[in-house]
Amino acid sequence: MKAAFIEQFGGLDVLKYGDLPDPVAAPGQVVVDVVAASINGADWRVRAGFYAEAKFPLVLGRDFSGTVVTLGAGVDDLKIGDAVFGVLEAGREGAYAEKLAITASIVAKKPDALSHVDAAAMALTGITALISIETTLKLQRGETILIQGGAGGVASIAIQLAKHIGARVITTTSAANVDYARSLGADEVIDYNAQDFTRVVGGCDAVFDTVGGEVAQRSFAVLRPGGRAAFIASGAQAPKPERGDVTSLRPAVGRARAPLERIGELVAAGVVRPPEIKLFPLSQAAEAHRVSEGRHFRGKLVLRVR
Numbered sequence: 202m203k204a205a206f207i208e209q210f211g212g213l214d215v216l217k218y219g220d221l222p223d224p225v226a227a228p229g230q231v232v233v234d235v236v237a238a239s240i241n242g243a244d245w246r247v248r249a250g251f252y253a254e255a256k257f258p259l260v261l262g263r264d265f266s267g268t269v270v271t272l273g274a275g276v277d278d279l280k281i282g283d284a285v286f287g288v289l290e291a292g293r294e295g296a297y298a299e300k301l302a303i304t305a306s307i308v309a310k311k312p313d314a315l316s317h318v319d320a321a322a323m324a325l326t327g328i329t330a331l332i333s334i335e336t337t338l339k340l341q342r343g344e345t346i347l348i349q350g351g352a353g354g355v356a357s358i359a360i361q362l363a364k365h366i367g368a369r370v371i372t373t374t375s376a377a378n379v380d381y382a383r384s385l386g387a388d389e390v391i392d393y394n395a396q397d398f399t400r401v402v403g404g405c406d407a408v409f410d411t412v413g414g415e416v417a418q419r420s421f422a423v424l425r426p427g428g429r430a431a432f433i434a435s436g437a438q439a440p441k442p443e444r445g446d447v448t449s450l451r452p453a454v455g456r457a458r459a460p461l462e463r464i465g466e467l468v469a470a471g472v473v474r475p476p477e478i479k480l481f482p483l484s485q486a487a488e489a490h491r492v493s494e495g496r497h498f499r500g501k502l503v504l505r506v507r
Contacts, residue, residue, distance in 0.1 A: 204298035238264070239324060265301065285308045329355050353500075354501040483504050
C-alpha cells in the first residue's frame with residue numbers, strides 16, 4: 202500500500218511517501234480501504250518527536266473515512282463494503298495510508314449525508330468538540346462561552362454545538378475569518394489582531410481554548426467567579442489558573458462509536474455543518490504539514506488517499 206510515513210523524527214523533510222506492507226486484521230479488528238484522512242496539529246508534533254518514542258517506519262494520522270474490506274475474527278456488527286469513519290485507538294497513528302487496521306467497535310458507519318472527505322474532517326474534531334462542550338464544560342442554555350480560535354476545525358464545530366445548546370457564543374479569530382465565524386453562529390467575533398480579548402470580554406461562564414500558549418493562560422481573566430475553562434492545546438494537563446475561584450479542565454477525548462454516531466446525527470439534522478476543507482493528495486502530506494504548522498488556515502486540512 203501507499204503511505205506517508207517517517208523513519209526518524211524531524212522536520213518536513215523526514216515525511217516520506219512510498220510503499221509499506223498491507224495491514225492484517227487481528228481478532229476484533231477490521232481493515233479499511235482509506236478514502237480520506239484528516240490532518241491534525243498533533244500529527245506534525247508526532248513527526249517532530251514531541252511525544253513518546255515510536256517504532257519506525259511510522260505512518261502518521263489519526264482519523265479517517267473509508268470502506269471495510271476485511272473482517273477479523275469475532276466482528277459481526279460490520280460487513281465488507283460498509284462505509285465507515287473513525288479515529289484510531291489512543292496512542293496509535295496510521296491514517297495516512299491506503300489501508301489501516303482498527304478495532305471494529307470504535308468505528309461508526311458513515312452517514313449518507315457526509316462525503317468521505319467531510320467524515321474524515323469531522324471525526325476527531327467532532328468528538329473533541331462534543332466532549333469538550335457537553336461532557337467537560339457541561340455548557341447550559343443561557344450561559345456565555347468564549348471559544349478561542351473560532352476558525353479552526355474543532356472550534357468551528359464547538360461554536361455550532363454551543364449555539365444549538367442555547368448559549369451566547371463569543372469567539373476570537375483573525376480579520377480574514379470574522380465573517381466565517383459569524384456564519385457558524387457566533388454572536389460576537391473579536392479580531393485578535395485588533396483587540397485584546399481580555400479588555401472587551403468578561404463575566405463568561407465558560408471558555409473553550411483551542412489555541413494554547415499565552416492565550417490559554419490569559420483566558421482565565423474573562424471568567425466570572427465559579428467559571429470553568431477547557432483546554433485542548435496546552436498539553437496533557439490543563440494550565441493552572443492564577444486565581445482560585447475558577448476551574449481549569451483538560452477534556453478526555455476517548456475513542457468510541459457513540460460520539461461518532463452522534464456527529465452523524467447532528468449533521469443529518471442540520472445542527473452542525475462540516476468545516477471548510479483544503480484538500481491535498483496523500484503524496485503531498487509534507488505540504489499539508491507545512492500549512493498546518495503555520496496555524497493560520499481556516500477549517501480543516503484533509504488528505505485524499507484514493
